[in-house]
Amino acid sequence: MTGNRIARAILVLFFIGLLATPFVIKRISSGRDADRSKADAKTALARHGFYLEEVSQAAGINFVHQSPKLDPKLDPIMPEVASMGASVSIVDFDRDGWPDIYVTNSAIGSKNALYRNMHDGTFKDAAGELGIADVNQAGTGVSTGAVWGDYDNDGYEDLFLIKWGRPELFHNDQGHGFTRVTEQAGLPPWINANTAIWLDYDGDGLLDLFIGGYYSEDIDLWNLTTTRIMPESFEYAKNGGRKYLFHNLGNGKFEEVSAKVGISSRRWALAAASADLRGSGHPDLFVANDYGVSELYFNDGKGFHEVGEQTGVGFAPKSGMNTAFGDILNQGRYAVYVSNISEDGILIQGNNLWVPKEGTTGDAIKYQNLARDFGVELGGWSFGAQFGDLNNDGTLDLYLTNGYISLDRNRSYWYDFSKVAGGNSTIIGDAKNWPAFEGRSLSGYQSKRVWLNDGAGKFVDVAQAVGATDTYDGRSVVLVDLWNRGVLDVVVANQNGPLLLYKNTVAPENQWIEFELEGTSSNHAGSNRSAIGAQVTLFWNGQQQVQEVSGGSGFAAQNDRRLHFGLGPNPHIEKAVIRWPSGKVQTIDKPAANQLHKMREPA
Amino acid sequence: MSRQTSTPVLPVQAQKTPWFSLDNRYIAPAFITCILLAGHLSFGILESYQKTLLAIATSIGLELVLGRVFFHKWVHPASAYITGISVGILVRSPAFWPYALCSAISITSKYVLRVKGRHIWNPSNFGISVMLFLAAETVATLSIQWGNYLLPMLVIWALGSVIIWRLRRFHITGIYVASFIAFAFIRSWMTGSPWQSEIAPITGPMYQLFIFFMITDPKTTVRSKRGQCLVVFLVAVVEMVLRLDQIVYAPFYALFVVGPTAMLIEIWVDSRRANAAKLTVTQ
Numbered sequence: 001m002t003g004n005r006i007a008r009a010i011l012v013l014f015f016i017g018l019l020a021t022p023f024v025i026k027r028i029s030s031g032r033d034a035d036r037s038k039a040d041a042k043t044a045l046a047r048h049g050f051y052l053e054e055v056s057q058a059a060g061i062n063f064v065h066q067s068p069k070l071d072p073k074l075d076p077i078m079p080e081v082a083s084m085g086a087s088v089s090i091v092d093f094d095r096d097g098w099p100d101i102y103v104t105n106s107a108i109g110s111k112n113a114l115y116r117n118m119h120d121g122t123f124k125d126a127a128g129e130l131g132i133a134d135v136n137q138a139g140t141g142v143s144t145g146a147v148w149g150d151y152d153n154d155g156y157e158d159l160f161l162i163k164w165g166r167p168e169l170f171h172n173d174q175g176h177g178f179t180r181v182t183e184q185a186g187l188p189p190w191i192n193a194n195t196a197i198w199l200d201y202d203g204d205g206l207l208d209l210f211i212g213g214y215y216s217e218d219i220d221l222w223n224l225t226t227t228r229i230m231p232e233s234f235e236y237a238k239n240g241g242r243k244y245l246f247h248n249l250g251n252g253k254f255e256e257v258s259a260k261v262g263i264s265s266r267r268w269a270l271a272a273a274s275a276d277l278r279g280s281g282h283p284d285l286f287v288a289n290d291y292g293v294s295e296l297y298f299n300d301g302k303g304f305h306e307v308g309e310q311t312g313v314g315f316a317p318k319s320g321m322n323t324a325f326g327d328i329l330n331q332g333r334y335a336v337y338v339s340n341i342s343e344d345g346i347l348i349q350g351n352n353l354w355v356p357k358e359g360t361t362g363d364a365i366k367y368q369n370l371a372r373d374f375g376v377e378l379g380g381w382s383f384g385a386q387f388g389d390l391n392n393d394g395t396l397d398l399y400l401t402n403g404y405i406s407l408d409r410n411r412s413y414w415y416d417f418s419k420v421a422g423g424n425s426t427i428i429g430d431a432k433n434w435p436a437f438e439g440r441s442l443s444g445y446q447s448k449r450v451w452l453n454d455g456a457g458k459f460v461d462v463a464q465a466v467g468a469t470d471t472y473d474g475r476s477v478v479l480v481d482l483w484n485r486g487v488l489d490v491v492v493a494n495q496n497g498p499l500l501l502y503k504n505t506v507a508p509e510n511q512w513i514e515f516e517l518e519g520t521s522s523n524h525a526g527s528n529r530s531a532i533g534a535q536v537t538l539f540w541n542g543q544q545q546v547q548e549v550s551g552g553s554g555f556a557a558q559n560d561r562r563l564h565f566g567l568g569p570n571p572h573i574e575k576a577v578i579r580w581p582s583g584k585v586q587t588i589d590k591p592a593a594n595q596l597h598k599m600r601e602p603a
Numbered sequence: 604m605s606r607q608t609s610t611p612v613l614p615v616q617a618q619k620t621p622w623f624s625l626d627n628r629y630i631a632p633a634f635i636t637c638i639l640l641a642g643h644l645s646f647g648i649l650e651s652y653q654k655t656l657l658a659i660a661t662s663i664g665l666e667l668v669l670g671r672v673f674f675h676k677w678v679h680p681a682s683a684y685i686t687g688i689s690v691g692i693l694v695r696s697p698a699f700w701p702y703a704l705c706s707a708i709s710i711t712s713k714y715v716l717r718v719k720g721r722h723i724w725n726p727s728n729f730g731i732s733v734m735l736f737l738a739a740e741t742v743a744t745l746s747i748q749w750g751n752y753l754l755p756m757l758v759i760w761a762l763g764s765v766i767i768w769r770l771r772r773f774h775i776t777g778i779y780v781a782s783f784i785a786f787a788f789i790r791s792w793m794t795g796s797p798w799q800s801e802i803a804p805i806t807g808p809m810y811q812l813f814i815f816f817m818i819t820d821p822k823t824t825v826r827s828k829r830g831q832c833l834v835v836f837l838v839a840v841v842e843m844v845l846r847l848d849q850i851v852y853a854p855f856y857a858l859f860v861v862g863p864t865a866m867l868i869e870i871w872v873d874s875r876r877a878n879a880a881k882l883t884v885t886q
Contacts, residue, residue: 007672015715018708022738025700235754345739346851350697370698378740415849416800423803425752433799 001194024136027302039465045103048452049391052467052502055558060122061115063499066107068164070225076436079405080105080231081221081411084194085164085554085579086493087145093130094175094530096316099369099480099560100493101126101158103499104143106339108137108222112143112161121483131178132170141165141190141221142288145476145556149198149207151248153592157530160209162556164192164221167211185246186254191217192241197475198229199274200528200581201261201284201299205521206248207528207551212269213241214289226590227431231268234421234428235317240268247510254363261303267292278362281583283533287337288320298363310359313338313366318349322555326357326387326396328374328453332542336367337398339382343443346414350377351542375459376400380441384555388479388488389566390512394541395455399448401474401492405437405443405486413440445471472497480560483595486512486594488564493556511567513538514596517549519580520603526602527581530561533581537566539574568591633685634766635816639760641690642808654702655691661706662687669714683710685816689727691811694734696742696762705730719874723866725823726856732859735852744809744852756806763815772819778832780805780815783841790846804854813854823862824871834865 027089044051057060065086066384067079073080085106090099098117105112113131115123127133136142145162150156155173156567169185170178178456192215198207215221216239219229231237243263246254258264267289274283278298285297285304293314297304308314313336322339334551340349353376354367371377379385381404388456405413416435420428427433451459455603482501484487490502517534519527532551537544545564567573571593578586580601591597639655662683670678690705709730713722717728734742767773787801804810818824818838824831838854838861845853 004673011669011673011711012715015708015711018704018711019702019733019737021700022734023739026738026740035664071836144855229679235751319749343743348696348741348743369697377697387739412849415846416796418851420800420803422807422809423800424756424806427799427806430799433803435796437792 005439008498012361015087022125026325026499026503034364035367037465038469041212041505044466045505048431048462048466049393049510050418050466050487051505052450053505054467054470054500055503056499056501058121059334059501060124061501062104062488063113063115063125065103065494065499066105066110067496068106068108068221070221073224073227074219074221074431077434078429078440079407079437080434081431083405083473083495084475084556085144085537086495087143087162088144088476088478088491088493089498089552089558090478090480090491090560091148091159091558093148093157093172096175098484101482101499102132102146103493104146104161104556105136106144106164108136108142110142112136112146112299117482124268125567129411130176131180132161132276133381135161135168138222145196146529147196147198147534147552149209149210149551151198151207152252153206153519155518155529158363160196160198162191162193162196163212163255163502165190167191167193167196169515172358177475186242186256187246188217188256190220190430191244192196192219194219194270194556195272195287196552197272198530198532199246199285199518200425200533201245201274201283201285201301201304203282203301203581204248204250204428205526205528206250206269206487207520207530207532208248209244209246209254210272210274211244211246212272213243213266214268214270214290215241217241217265220589223528228429229469230429230431230434231291232425232429234291235319236267237268238265238431239429240289240291240342243269243287262305263297265289265295265306267295269325270574271320271338271555273325274533274551275325275548276533277323277325277334277417278365280362283581286323286325286336290324291318292320293317293554294338295322295335296322311365312369313352314590318352321383322385324386324398325548325550326398327546328353329457330395330455330545332537332544333544334548335370337376337385337387338380339379339385339400339402341381341443342378343381343414345412346418348378351382353377370457375450375461376459378563379449380446382490383475384557386477386478386554386557386559387561390450390488390490390504390506391541392450392481392512392568393455393478394510394545394566394568394571395453397453397547398451398459399449399468399479399490401448401477402443403446403471403473404443404475405441406441406471407441409441409445411438411440413437413442415496417442444473447471448474451583456580470494472500474540476555476557478554478557478559479564480565483513484596486514486564490531509518511569511571511593512565513567513573513576513591513593514562514564514594515576515578516598517578517580518580518598518600520601527584531563531580531601535579536563536565537579541570550566562596608825609674620806627677628681630769631816632681632688632768634762635685635692635812637762639688641755641758642692654696654699655688657688657699658691658694658702658855659684659705660812661703662690665710669710673714686710686727686730687813689816690730692745693727693731693809695744697878700736701738701742704738705734708733717868718793718867721822721824721866721870723863723870725817725820725862728823728855728858728862729847730819732852732855753806756808758812759811759815763775763811767815767819770819772831774823775819775824776814779818779835779839781840782836783799785842786839786846790843793847793854808847810854813858818858823866827863830865830869834861837861
């Protein structure tokens with residue numbers, strides 16, 4: 001009898017212990033995963049090696065994004081269907097050696113802006129005078145993103161404008177203006193896309209263009225003939241926009257070859273990016289899809305084959321909204337970061353950090369999701385993210401913006417959202433079945449994440465401590481050394497919110513090195529002038545880090561084409577190895593630290 | 604969701620001419636396993652087999668240990684298997700520990716939260732509700748991960764109805780579904796939301812597990828058929844109230860509140876009757 005009582009007492013204690021476990025885990029993880037205290041610049045510098053200061057006003061930028069207003073049939077859920085369009089991309093459009101900033105606007109009649117870098121800490125909008133501001137006119141749709149690439153190899157970056165509407169290609173006239181060449185190029189009359197990237201998929205020295213559709217391209221969102229425009233499923237939808245791959249013919253024209261090369265998905269693409277993930281010499285293509293699994297296309301130089309399930313990245317469906325590559329362990333291999341949705345107690349998808357499995361390489365490469373282990377899993381309703389060494393300590397950190405719809409702080413749409421999202425496809429797929437928003441928020445006013453990499457497999461969120469304290473509905477992030485100081489600044493485009501410039505101040509003992517690459521394409525030999533796809537592997541202090549020039553990454557974003565490496569204090573640089581898209585390999589012995597190295601592809 | 608009883612007692616006639624040779628004790632586990640496999644093979648609902656296996660292993664392991672210690676016998680694992688697999692399907696978390704913890708809480712609750720020898724909460728309903736209360740930043744439940752297509756649901760409805768009919772508990776499911784639909788239209792009328800949006804949840808996968816396994820659990824439902832109908836109707840009523848307050852997991856919480864309350868009332872009534880009978884015998 002006594003034994004039974006003791007057993008019962010132990011059982012009750014065990015039960016209480018079980019109930020207390022979540023509190024204990026929460027307490028342990030909150031102490032370990034984040035520095036949530038706000039700190040002044042001096043403290044942040046001492047503690048984390050850098051500090052961010054929002055300087056958009058001082059820099060002469062007062063851009064505020066406006067969301068589109070679509071067909072009145074969508075009025076009840078307008079905040080949701082019109083929740084994207086803010087984007088930012090970096091380009092040195094006039095080749096003056098200073099990065100400029102292009103941002104999109106999304107209301108009919110609103111203007112995009114090209115902020116010319118004035119070299120004195122300020123910017124001046126030059127989009128109007130250059131002819132790339134008034135691009136959201138009625139009947140042509142609105143902008144949702146922009147990517148820059150020198151498609152004709154004349155040395156100047158050209159602009160492809162991603163739209164819900166008529167996409168546009170603008171030729172850069174040597175930095176003095178832009179000429180619209182959409183029809184000559186052979187681009188489609190209408191798309192509803194949020195992502196596009198430049199890549200030279202076939203290695204012919206000419207940049208090709210991939211476009212990932214979101215809404216179906218036969219929908220004019222301002223003149224709907226039906227309200228059945230929504231995804232047929234929250235996680236298994238295949239009724240989105242088509243994909244395009246435009247092969248650059250070299251005469252100002254492009255040929256659409258997606259079906260020919262093996263790309264035929266109709267998932268709801270939100271973020272594509274390209275990098276040579278297998279060391280094959282050909283750029284592979286990763287597409288993060290909303291309402292479904294991600295897709296990974298291996299490229300053999302002539303065609304693609306989809307290997308999402310085979311590699312492990314295309315099995316669990318989530319709400320992919322970002323694709324960024326980073327050599328986070330300094331091993332010469334890329335991890336892939338895909339952002340998703342996490343809302344406490346309602347939907348915990350968790351973001352994905354796809355890290356190559358030990359011992360797998362080449363075509364047999366497999367990925368495992370280590371976001372939880374690395375501490376970069378939960379970021380709210382996550383959108384754009386980019387890897388970059390924010391404190392120049394020699395490891396890549398991760399900046400994530402987030403927040404979906406910030407309206408009434410005290411009323412949430414989540415209940416209605418979850419109600420419909422779980423329903424039958426005939427219900428979820430029709431906008432008229434969705435309850436009205438009525439001014440409610442949906443994962444709004446969220447804190448951003450600035451995850452510092454310790455280089456040993458752990459990231460710690462220091463956003464509040466280092467000054468990234470905004471709570472706007474962030475969409476697009478780029479990292480760029482805006483003022484040629486050897487540090488990565490951060491630019492964030494917010495939906496219905498201001499463009500933010502976070503100026504970075506880094507502890508001076510940490511050193512850096514940057515590379516600006518230029519290909520020398522001619523007669524189908526050599527690399528594209530933008531050097532998109534070129535890889536630099538830097539060897540220093542017994543470690544290595546690989547980075548690749550990108551034709552677009554993150555969410556509706558494009559970082560500066562210059563590659564920035566942090567080195568930590570007292571670096572001993574052994575060499576930098578450049579592998580050009582043409583296949584040429586160039587080695588620079590002992591390149592000097594704290595310098596920008598301008599490299600031209602050798603003949 | 605666990606079906607805690609060995610088997611509802613079938614009438615003699617049914618026992619003489621069984622149309623289904625499988626021991627009834629295995630019907631529910633077999634059905635839920637089919638649902639899991641169908642869901643996974645068609646939609647890949649399991650992000651990892653390991654998490655589901657962890658939930659099942661924890662559930663069965665703990666049941667065996669606790670049964671041995673407190674009942675001095677090896678308890679049949681069918682019930683724990685259903686609890687484990689339910690947790691494995693319904694809990695959605697990127698982490699592993701919530702699967703083990705939810706299973707452990709579910710099973711342990713059967714041995715701790717007992718009144719007059721009966722446990723009063725459906726184990727997995729208790730475990731999942733507790734996890735949603737206490738670990739909301741890590742745990743959500745299945746709601747959308749089975750796709751949104753009609754065919755899989757029709758298969759589940761057909762199979763589930765046959766099985767639940769066989770187990771003589773179809774009235775519970777039927778009353779609940781009818782009540783839910785009626786209340787959906789009332790909510791639509793009250794809130795102005797499209798009626799389709801109010802009906803939508805019951806067309807999703809989470810509800811199939813709820814209506815076929817959780818609300819019909821023999822061990823945690825009252826005994827009389829009329830009582831069962833009343834209780835499940837009250838579950839739908841409380842769910843409606845919670846839904847009007849925009850509680851996402853209204854069905855779980857409604858059962859969490861109404862189920863044990865009904866059980867306690869029945870235990871209290873049984874106790875009074877027993878006392879009265881004892882008094883009569885004594886006199």
